[in-house]
Amino acid sequence: MDVILKNGRVVDPANSMDTEADILVKAGKIAQVGKGLKVQDARQVDCKGKVVLPGLIDSHTHFRQPGREDEEDFVTGSRAALKGGFTSVLCMANTNPVVDNKGVVEYICSEAAKAGLINIYTVAAVTKGLEGKELTETAQISAAGAKALSDDGKPVINPEILRRAMEYAKMFNLPVISHCEDPFLSRNGVMNEGLLSTRMGLKGIPRAAETVMVARDIEIARLSGARLHIAHVSTKESVEAVRQAKKRKIAVTCETCPHYFVLTEEAVSEYNTNAKVNPPLRTQEDVEAIKKGLSDGTIDIISTDHAPHSAEEKDVEFDFAATGMIGLEFAASLSYMELVKKNVLDWKGFAEKLSINPSRLLSLKNKGSLSEGADADITVFDPSGTRKVEISSIESKSKNTPLLGRELAGTAAIVIVGGKIKYENGKFC
Amino acid sequence: MAVAWKRKDLLDLESLSAEEIELILETTGSFKEISQRPIKKVPTLRGQTVVLFFFEPSTRTRTSFELAAKRMSADIVNIQTSASSLTKGETLKDTARNIEAMKVNIIIMRHSCSGAPHMLAGSVSPSIINAGDGSHEHPTQGLLDIFTIKEHKKKIEGLNVSIIGDIAHSRVARSNIWGLTKLGAKVTVCGPATLMPPEVEKLGVKVTYDIKEAIEGADVINMLRIQLERQGQNLFPSIRDYSMAFGLDAGKMKMAKKDVLIMHPGPVNRGVEITPEVADGPYSVILEQVTNGIAVRMAVLYLLSGVKERVE
């Protein structure tokens, strides 16, 4: 049956739209957008007081399939995405086996289709086995459907290999997503380097470990002319480096994650392994710089870096604990609370960072906008919705989040993927 | 004494108040005499079980704790293991819960990872005593150092205490810094810049890379053990270079005050951070530290054994 979303606040930056309107969804596409639409034989959904957005897209997700399906798989990950308002995600390549050949890309595309809940895309590794030595077969991988190249989880240590990879990727218009970390500077580090790491007796990761690689990769982007996308920016200096690169018209984009503008390193005090993440949580100064970068457009995308880990991997000594936290279910709420409510971004900015910009990065066709004829991927966000983060209500298979116990404001009320309502008022359909 | 002991665990000195530290020091004074009796045993911990859970090799600290517990009539169990041997599927928490299920009262824990005792403290009901965790803290060593200083100098407030060596990796340094600054001492840390933890000056200490500055005017000099394996990590060029710049020898001692105390947490690398003539010289209180260690640990065992509130 067709669906008509009535009287919602429709926010669609692609069409410079922010107004109360109705949206008619027909045959998986957006059929019509306008005021007072009158349609028979369509399910009427009242969206008064809610914000109707192009479906949210996460450009940085780990679904652990194949390899660690005990931590997450396409179905549970998709449910977590829907609950958080996401209609599309991009999975990173550090699975087991690594997504470094056509076969694994095809496996992911077909398994993701079987899960059938959201759009699941994949990156492919820059180098075979993420080892930083040998390029993956980019032409075949691209043809199989990979949307970007990334060795995420690790940097490409050898700049010459990165250069060649980027030159090659350019031919297929694939962006290279760079995990910026100098492994020599960050060696054995488990948290931000500073007074707190001194107090806790933990090995710190200096901010420079990130920034030197951001600076290096920007120069390689300039050299190669390829599109560089910097993953999970965490420091003030990285934001500044990207800002300068953009001024120099280098093809660089970047993303940050909600934990880098919501939390600081204080979250790891008491040795809370759920707050152990890479890059590490930084300081209030960095939080402010990241918010500024989001508001002035230096930071293009808010991604989740959704990184599920089992309790066994987190319930251990801080030094031995796995890095990363789950994020899909909370990213939209956190962005609303910290950015929209605090006037860092307006709703248009929110939709840019969480939908159209990731769509552009990955060259997704007919996604990221509410244009007539576009895919009917729609997120209806309820700013008055609330959620308390509790283990029992987390959809993800893994429960590793430092947000446990927090009250969140703003929730996804309805999520439509490909014209079908997949999630509505707390229930999966 | 105004305060009573309320804490289930002794994890660090950072979270203790000056009054709590004073309480432990006062209590230590009362316990010191027991080790001088012909019968070095009191019945206080009769029927209580103390587990020494050591994930890192240690002779001194383990022996000191063991004697402290034995002199208080506790039953002792020793578990010596390494962090890596636990990775066979069993986590630290599993092991601790198993120990807990055997109804023990106090777990004394040493671990190569900072924060490991904190993790256990929140999840098991026996009291946890941190016997050194990674580069974080070694609270009983800090307490015994402060007790030894106070025995000689009668006070802590206003004293100039210099800690010299590998500050970055030293749990002894951190516990000393917290304890001493809380009690009003002026602490100077000295060592190569490569072995200085970031932003350490924000802990309220003076930082110097010049050993002369650390020696002159110091009432107490605490020399830290240098881990010889750091040499391969480019944290200092060579042992010889380190000794020359930061080792304490008779020549440098000429700059020291006439009533300076020389301390060292042991074991001493003779000829590296301190020469034998200084370590065994008239200013050295290194062996007194060892003696006082037992009294401090008895005092801590006594105070913790009285805490009635336990986590479920």
Added chain:
Amino acid sequence: MKIKEKAKVLDAEQIDKSLVRIAHEILENNKDVEDLAIVGIRTRGAILAQRLAAKIGSIKGSLVPVGALDITLYRDDLTTVAEQPVVHKTEIDFDIHESVIVLVDDVLYTGRTIRCALDALIDFGRPKSIQLAVLVDRGHRELPIRADYAGKNIPTSQKETVQVKIKESDGVDEVVVAEKED
């Protein structure tokens, strides 16, 4: 719970007289003893022990060794009290082996404190004998222990408390009987 003072049973002068009497009795009972020593139980017993030792010393014309014993670590109720009592120093810097020890406390009540003190003393060596001197014996023994020397016997009820105040610790010398009010 409030405590109401009911009666002063000994004043400063009476306390002093009691101690003088006890001093004489001790010397009387231990005529041929060479190694006589006094050990008081902290806090007030230790102060009384000092005074008693001084009196014995002046009668005898020679110094009597005196020590202080803290019995906290020997208490049988540590697992039940709310928080750990403060441990004070034990100071017995003479050899008790083969000597006659007069143990001194302020009040003898259940006898449990004395039991602790006996255990503690024996950890210092093997005295020839131990005798017990108290300022007040208020009855209600729970262990087979009796005083060899008592300043005053004061029959009390369990609801009452006997408070011995000593100048050095309480600012005044007196003994009062008080009652707990619910």
